[in-house]
Amino acid sequence: xxxxxxxxxxxxxxxxxxxxxxxxxxxxxxxxxxxxxxxxxxxxxxxxxxxxxxxxxxxxxxxxxxxxxxxxxxxxxxxxxxxxxxxxxxxxxxxxxxxxxxxxxxxxxxxxxxxxxxxxxxxxxxxxxxxxxxxxxxxxxxxxxxxxxxxxxxxxxxxxxxxxxxxxxxxxxxxxxxxxxxxxxxxxxxxxxxxxxxxxxxxxxxxxxxxxxxxxxxxxxxxxxxxxxxxxxxxxxxxxxxxxxxxxxxxxxxxxxxxxxxxxxxxxxxxxxxxxxxxxxxxxxxxxxxxxxxxxxxxxxxxxxxxxxxxxxxxxxxxxxxxxxxxxxxxxxxxxxxxxxxxxxxxxxxxxxxxxxxxxxxxxxxxxxxxxxxxxxxxxxxxxxxxxxxxxxxxxxxxxxxxxxxxxxxxxxxxxxxxxxxxxxxxxxxxxxxxxxxxxxxxxxxxxxxxxxxxxxxxxxxxxxxxxxxxxxxxxxxxxxxxxxx
Amino acid sequence: xxxxxxxxxxxxxxxxxxxxxxxxxxxxxxxxxxxxxxxxxxxxxxxxxxxxxxxxxxxxxxxxxxxxxxxxxxxxxxxxxxxxxxxxxxxxxxxxxxxxxxxxxxxxxxxxxxxxxxxxxxxxxxxxxxxxxxxxxxxxxxxxxxxxxxxxxxxxxxxxxxxxxxxxxxxxxxxxxxxxxxxxxxxxxxxxxxxxxxxxxxxxxxxxxx
Numbered sequence: 001x002x003x004x005x006x007x008x009x010x011x012x013x014x015x016x017x018x019x020x021x022x023x024x025x026x027x028x029x030x031x032x033x034x035x036x037x038x039x040x041x042x043x044x045x046x047x048x049x050x051x052x053x054x055x056x057x058x059x060x061x062x063x064x065x066x067x068x069x070x071x072x073x074x075x076x077x078x079x080x081x082x083x084x085x086x087x088x089x090x091x092x093x094x095x096x097x098x099x100x101x102x103x104x105x106x107x108x109x110x111x112x113x114x115x116x117x118x119x120x121x122x123x124x125x126x127x128x129x130x131x132x133x134x135x136x137x138x139x140x141x142x143x144x145x146x147x148x149x150x151x152x153x154x155x156x157x158x159x160x161x162x163x164x165x166x167x168x169x170x171x172x173x174x175x176x177x178x179x180x181x182x183x184x185x186x187x188x189x190x191x192x193x194x195x196x197x198x199x200x201x202x203x204x205x206x207x208x209x210x211x212x213x214x215x216x217x218x219x220x221x222x223x224x225x226x227x228x229x230x231x232x233x234x235x236x237x238x239x240x241x242x243x244x245x246x247x248x249x250x251x252x253x254x255x256x257x258x259x260x261x262x263x264x265x266x267x268x269x270x271x272x273x274x275x276x277x278x279x280x281x282x283x284x285x286x287x288x289x290x291x292x293x294x295x296x297x298x299x300x301x302x303x304x305x306x307x308x309x310x311x312x313x314x315x316x317x318x319x320x321x322x323x324x325x326x327x328x329x330x331x332x333x334x335x336x337x338x339x340x341x342x343x344x345x346x347x348x349x350x351x352x353x354x355x356x357x358x359x360x361x362x363x364x365x366x367x368x369x370x371x372x373x374x375x376x377x378x379x380x381x382x383x384x385x386x387x388x389x390x391x392x393x394x395x396x397x398x399x400x401x402x403x404x405x406x407x408x409x410x411x412x413x414x415x416x417x418x419x420x421x422x423x424x425x426x427x428x429x430x431x432x433x434x435x436x437x438x439x440x441x442x443x444x445x446x447x448x449x450x451x452x453x454x455x456x457x458x459x460x461x462x463x464x465x466x467x468x469x470x471x472x473x474x475x476x477x478x479x480x481x482x483x484x485x486x
Numbered sequence: 487x488x489x490x491x492x493x494x495x496x497x498x499x500x501x502x503x504x505x506x507x508x509x510x511x512x513x514x515x516x517x518x519x520x521x522x523x524x525x526x527x528x529x530x531x532x533x534x535x536x537x538x539x540x541x542x543x544x545x546x547x548x549x550x551x552x553x554x555x556x557x558x559x560x561x562x563x564x565x566x567x568x569x570x571x572x573x574x575x576x577x578x579x580x581x582x583x584x585x586x587x588x589x590x591x592x593x594x595x596x597x598x599x600x601x602x603x604x605x606x607x608x609x610x611x612x613x614x615x616x617x618x619x620x621x622x623x624x625x626x627x628x629x630x631x632x633x634x635x636x637x638x639x640x641x642x643x644x645x646x647x648x649x650x651x652x653x654x655x656x657x658x659x660x661x662x663x664x665x666x667x668x669x670x671x672x673x674x675x676x677x678x679x680x681x682x683x684x685x686x687x688x689x690x691x692x693x694x695x696x
Contacts, residue, residue: 136597136623153647153649154622154623154649155622155649155652156622156623156625156626156649156650156652156653157649157652157653158653184629212626212629212656213626213627213629214626216626216649336680336683336684337648337651337652337655337680337681337683337684338652338653338655338684339652355648355672355673355676355677355680
């Protein structure tokens with residue numbers, strides 16, 4: 001039976017070949033095809049090159065589904081959630097492009113590391129609450145086989161925000177919103193404040209709000225490394241390079257009122273290698289702008305804001321670099337172990353660092369005093385003139401302190417309303433933003449990453465609705481102001 | 487009913503005697519009279535204790551507080567599981583009685599399991615010795631008990647560090663705190679000094695200074 005079947009099949013094959021040769025072989029060039037196939041097989045086998053004469057292993061891949069510009073905590077969080085929420089394992093190829101793998105200027109590593117729920121916008125409160133539960137269960141989320149568990153060094157000491165007479169009513173309504181969302185915050189009068197924290201001088205303080213749970217500070221570097229390690233184990237590709245160009249294609253369409261609208265779609269991202277003119281065009285489907293303080297430049301590269309002012313094409317991404325200083329000082333008679341992160345009415349803030357009576361703190365300058373963000377040099381006079389007087393007035397023990405060190409970092413400051421920008425751009429349809437958090441990006445990173453992954457994979461926000469954070473509010477002029485910025 | 491009663495051992499530590507009798511149960515002083523009187527005493531308590539403590543969640547979530555957990559109800563002795571790890575059903579008689587002390591030493595209690603302890607508004611004594619999953623986040627979660635808690639023992643918990651001890655600041659009524667043998671605390675002597683400064687009315691049992 002078998003032999004007959006084999007004979008039949010071989011006969012059929014021979015006859016087919018015979019037929020083709022009889023027909024003249026114009027359509028089926030078996031000889032040429034077989035030699036081509038042989039050449040390809042030889043080139044794919046080890047020892048041969050796939051038609052490129054040089055080594056390209058240091059370059060990013062030629063194709064990726066999602067390119068995330070920026071490898072800080074927000075970018076890595078988006079990568080993590082994309083891989084976690086993808087419907088099939090290995091379905092999405094994610095490439096994270098980070099210009100500097102030492103993270104020397106990245107806001108993540110230079111951050112003070114606080115997390116609080118004391119915001120005025122309910123969405124911000126929800127983002128922080130989810131992020132707190134993410135950090136609490138971080139070893140369930142970011143566990144990697146054979147690697148040690150993460151220790152975030154979380155200090156659950158809470159935030160203490162002080163308000164003067166002017167700000168007391170706003171603080172009360174904020175605390176009401178916070179409690180409604182499930183944050184554990186309590187209000188303190190000046191007497192209660194003095195009995196709880198005897199080292200505070202309550203002159204000028206009308207009301208204080210104190211976070212009891214899920215607030216405090218942690219080590220941002222640990223979170224970054226944990227995310228990086230997990231995300232690499234999930235198969236996300238990393239590339240050290242700079243995005244220099246976007247190649248996009250346009251489609252002209254008419255909207256409902258008959259106006260012509262140009263929709264752009266980014267087709268390729270040009271990633272330039274470090275210290276070299278070499279670049280790799282990466283073909284992509286979605287680009288995520290998580291470049292932090294430099295997101296404005298990335299948006300300009302994509303053509304966002306190129307147009308007459310006042311139109312949607314002319315609306316730029318209002319995220320700028322703002323330099324902020326952090327000072328570390330030692331004060332032997334300073335506040336004790338129970339000290340929360342205290343944010344004064346003047347804007348100055350401080351927290352404890354370690355067991356040895358060292359404190360970290362700073363102050364956000366007013367608009368007129370904004371330092372030049374060209375470099376990360378520290379201005380010590382700023383501490384002497386603008387920070388120390390407020391600290392000493394609020395905590396008399398701080399009159400005798402000694403500054404040990406200081407550093408500077410960038411805020412990805414949203415000049416429009418100091419709230420994050422999340423979601424797609426209305427015209428450049430495949431660029432998604434996850435930036436502009438103006439100093440509270442680190443604490444919201446896990447939740448923002450999940451929101452961006454949801455909107456990329458499913459088209460809409462599933463868990464926390466961040467539609468107030470969409471780009472279109474800049475065009476409509478609707479401010480979604482966050483009042484409590486530290 | 488007499489047999490399970492007899493297995494309740496009178497092992498309450500000596501210093502606890504002072505905190506007994508909050509509701510005037512001085513009848514419990516004579517040990518011999520205990521076993522005979524306890525039956526009627528329990529019925530008396532069930533009839534006369536009208537402060538309602540919602541222990542319904544506690545019974546529903548007993549699974550979370552398993553193994554060797556012990557409880558002491560107000561003025562009563564410790565309720566312990568028998569040799570096989572089961573609690574006697576006498577528990578149900580104490581539904582209206584506030585829980586005064588919980589000994590959850592060695593339990594695999596975690597952050598969400600502690601939610602069951604938070605409704606116990608008259609809890610005076612909490613022992614969480616050698617609990618492997620109690621960490622700094624759990625300590626910050628305990629703040630609703632700050633008004634009543636007088637004794638807290640965290641000895642031997644591997645995940646508690648000095649950062650979690652900072653949020654014990656809320657417990658101003660605390661009189662006894664045991665923070666000995668905490669392997670994750672980086673500087674036990676200094677931590678003990680800082681905790682003593684933070685809680686001036688509390689006796690802190692901790693590491694030796696040496």
